[in-house]
Amino acid sequence: MYPPLVRRLVFPLHERFCRRPTLRRLRELERSQWMDPQALIELQETRLRQLVRGAAGRVPYYRRQFERAGMRSRDIERFDLGDLARLPTLSKDDIRRNINALQDPAALHHRIPSTTGGSTGQPLQFYIDRARQAADQAARARTRRWFGIDLGERELYLWGAPVELSSQDRFKSVRDRLINHRLISAFNMTPRTMARHLDVIQRFNPVHLFGYPSSLARLVRYARATGRRFANPALRAVFTTGEWLNPADRAAIEEAVPCPVADGYGAREAGFIAHQCPAGSYHIAMEGVIVEVLDPRGRPLSNGEIGEITITNLDAWAMPFIRYRTGDLGALRAAPCSCGRGLTCLDVVAGRRTDMLRTTEGxxxxxxxxxxxxxxxPGIVQYQVIQQTDLSLDVRVVADSTLTAQSHSLLASKLASCIGAGTPVRIHRVDRIDAATSGKHRSVISLASETPPHRP
Known part of the structure; x- marks a missing residue:
């Protein structure tokens, strides 16, 4: 569809239909990014006080936390960034144990259920609202504009597309076509599917690509090995997210495209956190999130020191996330970016790397x-998948009584289809799955070759 028509009519109508104030938020973000750092901090503190008032007044979990911290009404009324350290951090386990107490009763009728992708081995269920959706969409749209790409431009996603679409997925597919988006699967990257993906790229001629860095790099390497063209004439930017963009993958992608490669950092539960600008800095979306970097004991670290990234989402009203520990590592940078934006920079993002799995087709x-x-x-509480050198899968699960022997057979069949029909899958029920030496759970471990040979 004609991009200006999408930008001026189709997308605004879609957001109005969804009751999301995305465009209003985008206009605000376009102005605020040029504010000086102190003005942005003051904006954060104003929004933080609003969030804290609501959480302390209506959310049972936070009411208890403020009481335990000895904070009274007058403390909450003048709450600032420095007061965050008086509150405990929020972990995934805290959320699982207190899922009901963390919700704002005033938002029960317009909350939207969501869940994480489960890359840590334990999917996390939580709730958001339309304002939070709008905030994330607007922040993402702003970063696209940093690279001269506006709403309505052709965008191709190399993302998680199930093989069989549900009715909801079919609706999304129609919607995506109306707003000039296309989605291709990042899951089963066989030579056959990668050849089809390259065909789609050439036909659709996207202005920008968006996807998992490992999958994009895999497709780039396949194109090079088979003499296929990866980049198309219209391509102006490649955006990656969802896992760490390592130097080797970045180099492979940059070599294949005549445009910038920019990485974004966020988490489904924590929201849109930071994104690279054309100068290469990861700018924090300060208007919507507060980023702290903490040591192992939960104490804030100075700029430049690497620690755990901890997020307070200022748009998470339906279910507040205050001092949420992401499990990722990073460091705050004191120096401003040469691009002139007042948004604080996240100097290091590390610790998120998901293994690729070999398939039987090579x-x-x-x-x-x-x-x-x-x-x-249903019934699985935690899991870990280990692919052996013969491509078979050992699946360790912590499960309750609802996971039956019959479920084992069906589950094994579904998992085998991800690698190739007939792949041996062994399911082991265990009492617990210990973390790796890094302290993080690795949900997928591949002992097979990391970069399998291509078969044209």
Whole structure:
């Protein structure tokens, strides 16, 4: 569809139909990014006080936390960034144990259920609202404009597309076409599917690509090995997210495209956190999130020191996320970016790397292909998938009584289809799955070759 028509008519109508104030938020973000750092901090503190008032007054979990911290009404009325350290951090386990107490009763009728992709081995269920959706969409649209790409331009997603679409997915597919989006699967990256993906790229001629860096790099390497063209004439930017963009993958993608490669950092539960600008800095979306970097004991670190990224989402009203520990590592940078934006920079983003899985056809499947199968299986509390050198899968699960022997058989069949029909899958029920030496759970471990050979 004609991009100006999408930008001026189709997209605004879509957002109005969804009751999301995305365009209003985008206009605000376009102005605020040029504010000086102190003005942005003051904006954060104003929004933080509003969030804290609502959480302390209506959300049972936070009411208890403020009481335990000895904070009274007058403290909450003048709450500032420095007061965050008086509150405990919020972990995934805290959310699971207190899922009901964390919700704002005033938002029960317009809350939207959501869940994480389960890359840590334990999917997290939570709730958001339309304002939070709008905030994330607007922040993402602003970063696109940093690279001269506006709403309505042709965008191709190399993302998580299930093989069989549900009715909701079919609706999204129609919607995506109306707003000039296309989606191709990052899951089963076999030579055959990658050849089809390259065909789609050439036909659709996207202005920008968006996807998992490992999957994009895999497709780039396949194109190079088979003499196919990856970049199309209209391509002006490649955006990556969902996992760490390592130097080797970045170099492979940059070599294949005549445009910038920019990485974004966020989490489904924590929101849109930071994105690279054309100068290469990861700018924090300060208007919507507060980023702290903490040591192992939960104490804030100075700029430049690497620690755990902890997020307070200023738009999470339906279910507040205050001092949420992401499990990712990073460091705040004191120096401003040469681009002139007042948004604080996140100097390091590390610690998120999901293994690719070998397929029987000689290709690679993104780990999320098996994670989504496990996430949807009732009864599974935690899981870990280990691919052996013969491509077989050992699946360790912590499960309750609702996971039956019959469920095992069906689950094994679904998991095998991700790698190739007939792939041996062994399911082991265990009492617990210990973390790796890094302290993080690795939900997918591939012992097979990391970069399988291509077969044209």
């Amino acid at each position: 290709g690679a499947a993104h780990a999320l292909s098996v994670l989504y199968v496990l996430r949807e299986q």
